[in-house]
Amino acid sequence: MDQAQQHRNIGGRGPAGDLPKLGERQREILRAVIREFIATAEPVASGALVRRYRLAVSAATVRNELALLEELGLLTHPHTSAGRVPTDLGYRYFLESLMPEAMPLPDEQLTVSHQFQQAQRDTAEWLRLAASTLARLSAEASIVTPPSQVRGALKHVEAVPIQERRVLLVAVLEGGAVRQQLLELSAPASVDELRALGSRLTDEQSGADSARLRKAAAIERGTAAEIVGALAGILAESDAARGRDVYYDGIQNILAQPEFGHGDRIREMVVLLEDRTRLAELLPPALRDGEVHVAIGNENRLETLRGCSLVFGRYGTPGGVVGYVGVVGPTRMDYARSIGAVRYVGRLMSDLVRVVEGN
């Protein structure tokens, strides 16, 4: 992927135009500082830069440049006699114009796609797998939301008898999601009756949404009315559940980072991840499929996320289902790796839902 394309694909609050203009050597030094800081989590000293990055100038010159980069707001100092640390703006600059994107390695990709092929049995299983894969590839904490229809529609109905008056209602939705609900009928129903009813409803109500089912329930009589009513409930619930249902994995990855060395910080983060409704709020507002959005440090509104960055992508099919995959980590994360991982897993998820949708 060339740099121009990369620009279009990485969204952010500050447009690239706001970024200061830098000379080649300044760019080189900034890149080195950020690389080094990402690797070590320690403020970067001028001497270390010259030594480790084989710069052709002396430490004093580097110090002058560092002071300049600091004046531009790209770096800071924790205190007078400490090395430099990137600011949010520094990371942004890095992201926009210094960073090579890194897709997962080919053999890594092979393993992953193999795993995904194995696991085609269940949406929930996909999501868990996607979360754990993304966590491993990015080495950060991952977040994955289920694919959800913009407006859920019914595809197939089945009523499985459990007991005389108790049936397990299984509804397959447009997009391949399977919902089940236990239903207590007011009158007994035979196996054949239920089977016939399933067939008829599948034929008649295929493509129906919650509202249409609600209407149909008013017209139907007896057992059929109860079942259609329950279906309407399932679809409504399914619409409502969007956003509450979030999968995460890899908390351990970010807990290993020194910025979470302090207990309180860790706890805040875990609380955030375990609170699924708050988690859903983090999702980026408007995002096209395949685009990757990065929110660095204070670009996130949430107080808990100071010092953290989010990398998010959207997956789905045009006009069909939509879901999100993303990672959370310290601002000092390996953006190249994270963005590559998010893009890759997002693509896998898009492929999966496309297959289920039958396009």
Next chain:
Amino acid sequence: MDQAQQHRNIGGRGPAGDLPKLGERQREILRAVIREFIATAEPVASGALVRRYRLAVSAATVRNELALLEELGLLTHPHTSAGRVPTDLGYRYFLESLMPEAMPLPDEQLTVSHQFQQAQRDTAEWLRLAASTLARLSAEASIVTPPSQVRGALKHVEAVPIQERRVLLVAVLEGGAVRQQLLELSAPASVDELRALGSRLTDEQSGADSARLRKAAAIERGTAAEIVGALAGILAESDAARGRDVYYDGIQNILAQPEFGHGDRIREMVVLLEDRTRLAELLPPALRDGEVHVAIGNENRLETLRGCSLVFGRYGTPGGVVGYVGVVGPTRMDYARSIGAVRYVGRLMSDLVRVVEGN
């Protein structure tokens, strides 16, 4: 629940017979020490005990008794001039003969059972709810495993057409679990054909296990053979999945505890919880339904769990499905509360699976 019953229901490594005999005052003091330590996490001083528990003796007398309890192995000292801390044995004694069991409060129970009634739509949803409820009730981290048939058997089959040669196979298992798998057929199949096939297989193979389906697949021809083969795979996979599939919640609860103040300790714990296969190993070996097992501190073999206790219960139906619910926390946990919560949620889960099984 009276004390005798309680004894029978709380399993543990060390049988009650091994516990030392104590006088009434010693029991009172031991109970006070443990209560206090559970509440404060600080070593308990003789003076504080007299003051806060209105003991009728002086601090010096309490000190003598404390020294005795220490000799019996029920308490320790972090260092010469510190207060007393319970040992694993001390907690065990407390559990066996000093502790009143605490079920969740009635209005708490009402809220919970209401939530469970609402959520009857999906096994995965139950499990998440059970985990989150248990975490809240116990104020510890919770672990819940899905109900799994000792040997999975088919109950109902459905083939939902997605595309010309692509079908979504939905299998309802004995016990109410729903499994789905996407299947690519080698030849196109019509909607009616698939529907008829689903009906026939439901009739013929109801109650079949993975092995019987494997045999049937060899006899069937064409599309039917492919579908039956896939079903056999689903059941085999479903058997294999037992133990890998674990839900947890409430990590934040135990992270708030001072024993996890240090970053490393937290990380170890999160790693353990996120690693589902290792988590499954914690399950107690043999346990009857309704019985609650407590493993205190070093009674757990796992190194990560030094300083932690597990409270586990088993739920299910006699001869039917089996699952586990449990909590993990520091040895200094509120055992009364945890045991009550585990027992209560276990009972709820048993009720749920009983309903789905249709007993």
Next chain:
DNA sequence: CATTAGCACTCTCGCATGGAGAGTGCTAAA
């Protein structure tokens, strides 16, 4: 004029020091 060597200055970190406070263990008296 950009670059660099040299050097003073600043700030952190680790370590030792030294009470203050809390709590025990022991002894002797009630």
Next chain:
DNA sequence: TTTAGCACTCTCCATGCGAGAGTGCTAATG
């Protein structure tokens, strides 16, 4: 058997100090 009294021990915290790392500035250099 219980208790008051007291010496002793250990932690905890604040303080101070020296070493080390790294910067910022100045003046010299190509």
